[in-house]
Amino acid sequence: MIKDALVSIQDVSLEYTGKTSSVLAIKDISMEIYEGDFVVLMGPSGCGKTTLLNVIAGYNAPTNGQVLLRSKPIEGAGKERGVIFQRTNLYPWLNVRENILFGPKLSAYDKEEIEKRYDHLMDVIGLEDYQKSYPFELSGGMQQRVAIARTLIQKPDILLMDEPFGALDAVNRSSLQTFMRDLWQKENLTVFMVTHDIDEALLLANRILVMSQGPGQIIKTLELDFSKKILQDSSYIPELDPTFMITKREILEAL
Ligand SMILES: Nc1ncnc2c1ncn2[C@@H]1O[C@H](COP(=O)(O)OP(=O)(O)OP(=O)(O)O)[C@@H](O)[C@H]1O
Numbered sequence: 225m226i227k228d229a230l231v232s233i234q235d236v237s238l239e240y241t242g243k244t245s246s247v248l249a250i251k252d253i254s255m256e257i258y259e260g261d262f263v264v265l266m267g268p269s270g271c272g273k274t275t276l277l278n279v280i281a282g283y284n285a286p287t288n289g290q291v292l293l294r295s296k297p298i299e300g301a302g303k304e305r306g307v308i309f310q311r312t313n314l315y316p317w318l319n320v321r322e323n324i325l326f327g328p329k330l331s332a333y334d335k336e337e338i339e340k341r342y343d344h345l346m347d348v349i350g351l352e353d354y355q356k357s358y359p360f361e362l363s364g365g366m367q368q369r370v371a372i373a374r375t376l377i378q379k380p381d382i383l384l385m386d387e388p389f390g391a392l393d394a395v396n397r398s399s400l401q402t403f404m405r406d407l408w409q410k411e412n413l414t415v416f417m418v419t420h421d422i423d424e425a426l427l428l429a430n431r432i433l434v435m436s437q438g439p440g441q442i443i444k445t446l447e448l449d450f451s452k453k454i455l456q457d458s459s460y461i462p463e464l465d466p467t468f469m470i471t472k473r474e475i476l477e478a479l
C-alpha cells in the first residue's frame with residue numbers, strides 16, 4: 225500500500241503581481257512530503273524557495289494548483305505547520321520560559337499537558353539553566369533552540385524551516401545541525417527545510433530537491449541516507465564516504 229502524503233503539492237505556480245510588473249516565482253511544482261521525511265530544498269538565490277515554503281505555510285496562496293495537508297486543501301496559516309525563520313522573532317521582553325509558553329497560553333490547551341511538554345522540551349533543547357534568561361542573554365544558536373521549542377510545543381505535524389541556521393557562525397551552525405538531526409529522530413519530526421549550505425543538506429536530509437533559476441521548478445530529486453547512517457553509527461564519518469563527495473558534486477553541478 226502506498227502511504228498517504230502528509231503534504232501534497234500539486235501543479236503549484238505562483239505569480240506575484242505588482243502595479244507595473246509581475247514575477248512568476250514558481251512554476252508547475254508537484255511534490256510530496258511524507259511523515260518522517262526530512263526534505264531539504266536548495267536552489268539559486270531568488271529561484272522561489274521561500275515562495276514555495278510560504279505556500280505550504282499558507283502565507284501565500286498559489287495562483288495555480290493546490291497544496292493539500294492530510295488530503296485537505298491548505299487555507300491560510302495553521303498551528304499544524306510550525307514555521308522557523310532565520311530571524312527567531314523571540315519576544316525580547318519575555319524570558320525563555322515565557323517565550324516558549326506564549327503561544328499555547330493563547331489557545332485552549334490542558335495546563336498540565338503543556339507543563340509536561342514544556343519540561344520535556346527544556347530537556348530536549350538543554351537550556352534548563354536559562355529558563356529565566358532573556359533572548360539578548362543567549363547565543364544565536366540558543367535563541368534558535370528556543371524558537372524551535374516554542375514551535376514544537378504546539379505539536380505541529382510539520383516543521384517548515386527557511387534557512388534557519390543562516391545567521392549562525394560555523395561552530396553554532398554545526399552544533400544546531402547535530403541538534404536538528406537528533407531531534408528529527410527522537411521526536412519523529414517531519415521537516416521541510418530551505419538551505420544554501422550543501423553539507424548541511426547532505427547531513428540532514430533524506431531527500432534533497434534542487435530548484436532551477438526562477439521561475440523555480442524542481443530539476444533534481446535525490447534520496448539520501450547519510451543522516452540515518454550518522455544516527456545509527458557514531459563512528460561513521462560522512463565526509464570520508466566517497467558517495468558523499470559524489471553526491472555533493474552532483475548537487476553543485478545542478479545548482
Ligand atoms: N512579495 C513579493 N512580491 C513580489 N515579488 C516577490 C515577492 N517575494 C518574492 N518575490 C520575487 O519572487 C522570486 C522568488 O523569491 P523567493 O524569495 O521565493 O526566492 P528564494 O529562492 O527564497 O531566494 P533566496 O535564496 O535569496 O532567499 C524573486 O524573483 C523575488 O524577487
Ligand SMILES: [Mg+2]
Binds near residue numbers: 274
Ligand atoms: Mg528565501
